[in-house]
Structure formats: C-alpha cells, structure tokens
Amino acid sequence: MRLKILGFTTLMALLAACGGGNGGTNPPPASNTLSGTVRLGNKASSAQIASSGRLLTSDQEEFVPGEVIVRFKPSLSVQSVSSLSVGGVSLQRVRALGLESTGLYRASTDTAGTLRLVQGLRARGDVLWAQPNFIQRALKTPNDEFYPYQWHYPAINLPQAWDIEDGTSSPVTVAVVDTGVLVQHPDFAGKLLPGYDFITDPRQSNDGDGRDANADDPGDEPGGDSSYHGSHVAGTIAAATNNGTGTAGISWGAKIVPVRVLGVGGGTLADIADGMLWAAGVSVAGIPANPNPAQILNMSLGGKGRCADSPAYQDVINQLLAKGIIVVVAAGNSNEDAANFRPASCSGVITVGATEFQNARARYSNFGPRIDLMAPGGDVQADLNNDNFADGVLSEHRNDAKNDYDYVFYNGTSMAAPHVAGVIALMKSKKPALTGAEALDILRRTAHPLDGTACTGQGPDSHPGSDCGAGLIDAFAALQALDGGGGTNPNPDFTLSLSPNSLVIPPGSSANTTLTVTRSGGFSDSLSLSLKGAPNGVTGSLNPSGNSATLTLNVAASVKPGSYALTLEAAGGGKTKTASLSLAVGTSAAKPTLEGAYVIACFYLGNDCDQIKSRIIQVKGQTSGPYSFGDLAAGDYLLFGWKDLDGDKDVSAGDYLGAYVENGQIALVRPSKSGLNFALEEVQGTGMLLDQVQHALRSLRSR
The missing domain is CATH 2.60.40.10 (Immunoglobulins)
Known part of the structure; x- marks a missing residue:
C-alpha cells in the first residue's frame, strides 16, 4: 500500500521556507530549541509500527473539558495519587473508577488543554494509558404513539419463536445501560430488579443529586418532553406480556436491571464504565454490590470515535466478556461506517444495525464490516404498512404534558439492539449455558442476508450487501438451531484478508x-x-x-x-x-544511509499542525546523525522523520519512518529540550503511526 503524502516540489519549498532548523553538526541556537539524534533502525513489523498508538482525536469526538481517565500500572494504587501535575497543570482526583488502578481526574482547562494533558500523562512511566472522558449519547430519533402495531416482531419471526420459548422456562437478567427506566410505568410491573443511578453531575442527572440507588428516569429534558429512551429500550426486551394491556416484550420472563448513565446532554464514559461493571456484578468503589448481576447488557448508546482510541471501553468490555456477559450495542444512526463509532467498534460486542418495514437497511443506520447483525429499527418518516401510524418501533414512554404513561414509535439502531438482546434472552432461557460466541454464531447462521439492493436502505449512498453483516435476525430459526435444527443461511460465503498485505524481502x-x-x-x-x-x-x-x-x-x-x-x-x-x-x-548489498532523511517539528494544535510555526529539515549521516531546531515558537511539538528510500515521493514499503516516543506513545515536547532521540524503522505494511504521520505531513502541504 502506498500513501501519497507530500510532493517533491512542495517538500523542497518547505525546506527553503521553514528555516530555523539545523542539520548535521551546526550548533543549535541558545534558546527555544529541540534537538537530538535520529538513526536508521532495524526492520520493523507493521505491528511494531501500529503499537505507537494514535494521538490525534477527531473533532467530532465529544468529551468533558478538563476531565481525564487515567489507568496506572498495577504497582500503583489510584488511592495513593490524589493529584497529578502535567506540564505545569494540576489535576485532582475526582474518584477511583471500577477498573483496577483507574481514576477520574479533573483540571481547569479547555478542550485543547485536555488533549495536551492526555499526551503528557501517556508519557509518564507510571501510567498504563490515559484518555479524555468521552461523552456518549442515546442513539434514537424520537417521534409520537398495542401488539397489532408491533410489526417489527413478525419481521423477525418472533410469534413462531414464542411457540418454542417465551423466556419463562429459565428467566434471564438483562441490564439496560441507558437513561434509567420509568419504574411506575404499568408495563414494567413485576419486570424490574433493583438498579442504580451512576450519573455523578446533578446538573446532568436532573433529579437533584448525584449517584444513588434510584434508577427511575426523571427525564433528559428539564422542561419536559423527555425521551425516556431507556424505558423504550427496556420495553422491547421485556415489557410485561400477555397481560391484556400495553405492548409486548420479546422475552416474557426476562428481568430488567436498569443502570442509569445518561441524563441531560448524554453521559460521560467514566459513569458509563462504572455502570457497565456494576451491572455485571463487578465491585465499584463506594457503590453497594449488585445483587442481580446481568447475563446480557444492552447498550443503545454511543458516539463518534474508534474504540481503539478509548481503552477504558475495551478494558471494561474485556472484563465483562471474561465473566461470560453478552454485550449487545447499537451501531449508530449517522449512515456511516460503524468502525468509526464506539462502543460499536469495540471487540467482542455484538454490533447491531437497523432495518425498516421492508427489511432493508434503514436510511440512518450505520453500516460496514463491523456490523454483526441487523434488526428492526423502523422509520418514523414512513407508513408503508398503511396502519395510520409511523413505521417506528412501538414501546414504553411517558407523556410529560399530560403527566401520564404512554407508548410511542421511535426509530434508530437504539431500537434494533434490544431486539437482538431480547432474542438472545430467549435463547439463553432455553439453553442457560449459552455463550456469547455461540449465540452470535447461531444468529449469524440463521439470519436472512440483505442483498446489495436491500443493504442500501433508503439513504442516498449505495453500499454492498456485506455492509449489513449476516443480515436480519430470525428468532424462530435461531431457537430451532439450539436443538440442532435449521441454521442454514441461504447465502454461505467467505472472505480473505492478509496481514501484512505487503512485504519487503532482501x-x-x-x-x-x-x-x-x-x-x-x-x-x-x-x-x-x-x-x-x-x-x-x-x-x-x-x-x-x-x-x-x-x-x-x-x-x-x-x-x-x-x-x-x-x-x-x-x-x-x-x-x-x-x-x-x-x-x-530489496538489495542486501548496499545498506541505506540517513543522508537526505527529513525530520519535522510539527507545532501541534490539538488535531493538526500549525501552518507557520512547524519546521522541517534534512539530516546528514550514515546510520545516525544529529538534528536540531532553533528559534521555535513556544508550544507543543510532534517530532517525526521520513527517509524516502526509493525516491518515489510516497511513504511506501521499504521507506523508513519514525517519531519521538515516550513509553510507547508518540509524545508532545516543548522547547527547550535536548536528547530527543528516535529511530526511523523500515515500513512493512501500514499502521497507526504511518496514518498519524501521514495526517501531520498533509497539514504542511499548503505552506
């Protein structure tokens, strides 16, 4: 794979225009300097290149300014670190989190300052990882107003499935990690187990206090007209059924543990992480133990950003998976690749996209290779079944204006995920020893694939059928497969992938x-x-x-x-x-030299390089040589280098690439500082470091 990053003419213009840098043995100016030695290292695998991690945070990723989640190395107790100092900024511990050696810290700073704090923390020898406290939001598109209107159940052959298992033979506990639930809604009578409110900030909680044992949903709109999103999700999974009123839930016997993590404006990852762990029965400091650990977690929430950039999410999910918990998540409602959303892109979760009344991908549903399954999410902009109601998913709600409990049609992948969680609850009721891997395998094998036409949904873009995972779930076929019957997908197929997909061999x-x-x-x-x-x-x-x-x-x-x-x-x-x-x-006869390699000092702005303050120089030497930048503006810099070995003006296999790192992470440095030594390693395949350097170099193009 070759990545075009900088044309030769542009690079020469940069070299002439930047100034302030010294190659070879010229002495550096007396102040505002960055200097060190760069060398040609040994051949590096693509895994080594990727291990340096990703520094840049998408401008669409929301987080709480000044709040950072830090996981220390196991030898250090978070209780012993009440405050931290990074680059002259003081952070105070807010509280320890449920993850081992992990705490939430807060400083008085803005968004850009928070990113600088994260990078400074990553450079510490006692820190395993650090990240912003990302904000996640409920994934739904709200609309307005019993079983005859739940078209989405026949769409997955649920009535036939109930003849095999209705969820009462061995009731399953499902945690709904969301906005809490309307505990007084008549359709939740006898269905709820004690939950917990994990929202720390009273302004976000909207109930007058912080964390407490009351998971009732007071609403996420202080003036009324709240979404009651968690109740809608919980109703699909396990509303009281066959009781002559309201709507039906998928599992008649399942119990719901409401875990409140979303309030006014969404919720923070620090609160969500603790809520997930508590739901699974993991001890969380300062919180009473959960007497009813869940077997399934439904997370109809998320936000922009890759799971790889949020280690807190993946660490928590790994703990849940190790305990045998099945985690079902919504893919997101942006009509984009689910790989760029979390927790949809996390490893080990079951990621669910949405279909509409015609069983095609809904116009809003995210798509892509990370989708595992599709389930009904509806479309409130249509009435294709001509029942005089919008083709959304019908479930529990509250009418704030009338101070009364009711039912509404919503659409979204938030509505699709609980269909999968509910069907897995039926499967696990029939077979209590069912594992997450087994459940996903059966659901995949029994799903109905969406072809290239159906997978486009109603959106403006055309996406191949493979972007909809295994297709639309079939509850009846899945339960049949538990007995060894059914389970033959009408479209068996396979795909190939190579890692790495390029090799350099002498x-x-x-x-x-x-x-x-x-x-x-x-x-x-x-x-x-x-x-x-x-x-x-x-x-x-x-x-x-x-x-x-x-x-x-x-x-x-x-x-x-x-x-x-x-x-x-x-x-x-x-x-x-x-x-x-x-x-x-390549040729093994002539070893490459450092001569002509470039070192770049990127003045870091938070997600880009400053067009004026950045500097670029060429260095001299055989396998190593000094570099120095002088008269630099005050601020944070990234240091990286590139040797265009084959002269094709691309970063490609065989070139040498590297960056200054501390403790395995690309580090930010400030003038004046010396001894900033790093190596350029031979590129094999691609990795996150290559992507990161490419992004930074591109930002210099217009200079």
Missing part, C-alpha cells in the same frame, strides 16, 4: 504473512489455497491452521530487486476469492 531471505478466512452464512466447505504471480526464484509455503494460514515467502539470492504483485487464491464450495500481496525485493 534476496536470499524470507518473511511471513497471515491469511485469514472469515466464513459467513454457515459456509463450511474446505478451501484449496494457492499462490499466484510469483516471479522465478520466489516460492511460498502455506501452513493452514483452522481459519487462517501462515504464508512463508522465500526469495532466492538470484531474484532481481523490484516490486512484484502476487495473489493468494482460495477456492471451495463453488467460490473463488483472492487477496493481493505486494512484494518489494
């Missing part, structure tokens, strides 16, 4: 890459693997293991240096799929 050497086979729709045929397009002198051996295979590529000493396009092919079940592999054969 003549007379070898390297490995891993081929992964992802099966869907119950595809179980054996596959025949082969390597295509290898030039003379290049051979490959494949060592299969389950759904993956290690390819060892051997390059004979006689192979001429150059770039070669290879293909890995897998055939079986009447299907053939390929994955491309880029091979660069």
Whole structure:
C-alpha cells in the first residue's frame, strides 16, 4: 500500500521556507530549541509500527473539558495519587473508577488543554494509558404513539419463536445501560430488579443529586418532553406480556436491571464504565454490590470515535466478556461506517444495525464490516404498512404534558439492539449455558442476508450487501438451531484478508504473512489455497491452521530487486476469492544511509499542525546523525522523520519512518529540550503511526 503524502516540489519549498532548523553538526541556537539524534533502525513489523498508538482525536469526538481517565500500572494504587501535575497543570482526583488502578481526574482547562494533558500523562512511566472522558449519547430519533402495531416482531419471526420459548422456562437478567427506566410505568410491573443511578453531575442527572440507588428516569429534558429512551429500550426486551394491556416484550420472563448513565446532554464514559461493571456484578468503589448481576447488557448508546482510541471501553468490555456477559450495542444512526463509532467498534460486542418495514437497511443506520447483525429499527418518516401510524418501533414512554404513561414509535439502531438482546434472552432461557460466541454464531447462521439492493436502505449512498453483516435476525430459526435444527443461511460465503498485505524481502531471505478466512452464512466447505504471480526464484509455503494460514515467502539470492504483485487464491464450495500481496525485493548489498532523511517539528494544535510555526529539515549521516531546531515558537511539538528510500515521493514499503516516543506513545515536547532521540524503522505494511504521520505531513502541504 502506498500513501501519497507530500510532493517533491512542495517538500523542497518547505525546506527553503521553514528555516530555523539545523542539520548535521551546526550548533543549535541558545534558546527555544529541540534537538537530538535520529538513526536508521532495524526492520520493523507493521505491528511494531501500529503499537505507537494514535494521538490525534477527531473533532467530532465529544468529551468533558478538563476531565481525564487515567489507568496506572498495577504497582500503583489510584488511592495513593490524589493529584497529578502535567506540564505545569494540576489535576485532582475526582474518584477511583471500577477498573483496577483507574481514576477520574479533573483540571481547569479547555478542550485543547485536555488533549495536551492526555499526551503528557501517556508519557509518564507510571501510567498504563490515559484518555479524555468521552461523552456518549442515546442513539434514537424520537417521534409520537398495542401488539397489532408491533410489526417489527413478525419481521423477525418472533410469534413462531414464542411457540418454542417465551423466556419463562429459565428467566434471564438483562441490564439496560441507558437513561434509567420509568419504574411506575404499568408495563414494567413485576419486570424490574433493583438498579442504580451512576450519573455523578446533578446538573446532568436532573433529579437533584448525584449517584444513588434510584434508577427511575426523571427525564433528559428539564422542561419536559423527555425521551425516556431507556424505558423504550427496556420495553422491547421485556415489557410485561400477555397481560391484556400495553405492548409486548420479546422475552416474557426476562428481568430488567436498569443502570442509569445518561441524563441531560448524554453521559460521560467514566459513569458509563462504572455502570457497565456494576451491572455485571463487578465491585465499584463506594457503590453497594449488585445483587442481580446481568447475563446480557444492552447498550443503545454511543458516539463518534474508534474504540481503539478509548481503552477504558475495551478494558471494561474485556472484563465483562471474561465473566461470560453478552454485550449487545447499537451501531449508530449517522449512515456511516460503524468502525468509526464506539462502543460499536469495540471487540467482542455484538454490533447491531437497523432495518425498516421492508427489511432493508434503514436510511440512518450505520453500516460496514463491523456490523454483526441487523434488526428492526423502523422509520418514523414512513407508513408503508398503511396502519395510520409511523413505521417506528412501538414501546414504553411517558407523556410529560399530560403527566401520564404512554407508548410511542421511535426509530434508530437504539431500537434494533434490544431486539437482538431480547432474542438472545430467549435463547439463553432455553439453553442457560449459552455463550456469547455461540449465540452470535447461531444468529449469524440463521439470519436472512440483505442483498446489495436491500443493504442500501433508503439513504442516498449505495453500499454492498456485506455492509449489513449476516443480515436480519430470525428468532424462530435461531431457537430451532439450539436443538440442532435449521441454521442454514441461504447465502454461505467467505472472505480473505492478509496481514501484512505487503512485504519487503532482501534476496536470499524470507518473511511471513497471515491469511485469514472469515466464513459467513454457515459456509463450511474446505478451501484449496494457492499462490499466484510469483516471479522465478520466489516460492511460498502455506501452513493452514483452522481459519487462517501462515504464508512463508522465500526469495532466492538470484531474484532481481523490484516490486512484484502476487495473489493468494482460495477456492471451495463453488467460490473463488483472492487477496493481493505486494512484494518489494530489496538489495542486501548496499545498506541505506540517513543522508537526505527529513525530520519535522510539527507545532501541534490539538488535531493538526500549525501552518507557520512547524519546521522541517534534512539530516546528514550514515546510520545516525544529529538534528536540531532553533528559534521555535513556544508550544507543543510532534517530532517525526521520513527517509524516502526509493525516491518515489510516497511513504511506501521499504521507506523508513519514525517519531519521538515516550513509553510507547508518540509524545508532545516543548522547547527547550535536548536528547530527543528516535529511530526511523523500515515500513512493512501500514499502521497507526504511518496514518498519524501521514495526517501531520498533509497539514504542511499548503505552506
């Protein structure tokens, strides 16, 4: 893979215009300097490149200014760290969180200052990770006003499923991590277990205080007309059913543990994380133990941003998964790739997109490879079933104007996720030992795939059917599959992926890459693997293991240096799929030198490089050489370097790339400082560091 980052003419103009930098052995100015030594390192794997982490935070990611979540290394107790000082800014501990050695800290600073604090904390030797206290919001689109109107249940063959299991044989506990519930709503009579309100800020809580044992939902709009989002979600999972009133819930026997984490303006990740842990029965400091740990968590909430940039989320989810908890999350309502939303992009969760009345992807639903399943989310802008009501999902609500409990139609992936959580509750009621992996496998195998037309939904963009996961869930088929029947997806298929997808190998050497086979729709045929397009002198051996295979590529000493396009092919079940592999054969005779490498001092603005204050220089040397920047403006800088080894003016396989890091994280530094030494490592494949450097370099283009 080649990433165009900076044209040669532009780079030369930058070099001439920037000034203030000294290469080679010229002495640095007396003040406002950054200096060190850069060297050419050894060959680095793509995993090593990725391990440096991502520094930049999307401008669409919301967080509480001044609040940072910090996880210290296990040897340090968070109770022993009541305050921190980073770059002259003091942070005070607000409280310890449920995660081990993790605390919430607060400082008086703005958004940009918060990001600087995060980077400073990441550079500390006693810190495992640090992140902003991200804000998450309920994922729904509200609208207005019993079983005959719940079209979304027949859409997943739920009436037939109830004939097999209605959830009463072995009742399951489901935690709804949301806005709390309307505990006095008549359709929750006998359905609720004791919950907890985890909202810390009374202004956000809207009930006059902070955390307490009352998970009743006072509303998320102080003036009225609140969403009562958590009640709508909980009603789909387990509203009182077959009682002659209101709506039906999916699992007639399931119990709901309401966990209130969202209030006015949403909720913070610090509160959400503690609520998730408590719901699963994990001890949270200062909070009474949950006497009814959940077996399933429903999280119809989220926000913009990748889960990889929020280690708190993934750490909490990992703890839940280790306890056997099944976590179901909404994909998001932005008609975008779910990989850019959290917790939808977190590992181990079941990510759910939304369909509308015609069983196509809803116009708002996020999509992409991270989607596991689709479920009804509705569309309140349509009435395609001509029942004189909007085609939303009908569930519990409260009418603030009339001071009365009622039912409304909402749409969103928030409404789709509880359909999956409810069906899993039915499955687990029938088979209490059911695991999350087993549940997801069955739901995938029994789902109805959405083809390329259905997967476009009603939105303006066209997305292939694979962007809708395994397709629309089928409750009846899933319960049948628990007995060994059914479970044959009408569209069995598989895909291939390579990591890394490019290799740099000197003549007379070898390297490995891993081929992964992802099966869907119950595809179980054996596959025949082969390597295509290898030039003379290049051979490959494949060592299969389950759904993956290690390819060892051997390059004979006689192979001429150059770039070669290879293909890995897998055939079986009447299907053939390929994955491309880029091979660069280098020469082992002449070792590269540092001569001509660039070092860039990026004046960091929070998510970009300042167009005036940044500096770029060329360095001299064989394998190492000094660099120094002088007369720099006061502020935070990123330091990184690039050696365009093949002269193609792209960052590509075989080039050398690196950045100044501290404790495994790309660090921010301030003048004056010396000894900022770092290495440029050979690029193999791509990683987060490459993406980050690419972003920073692009910001210098217009100089």
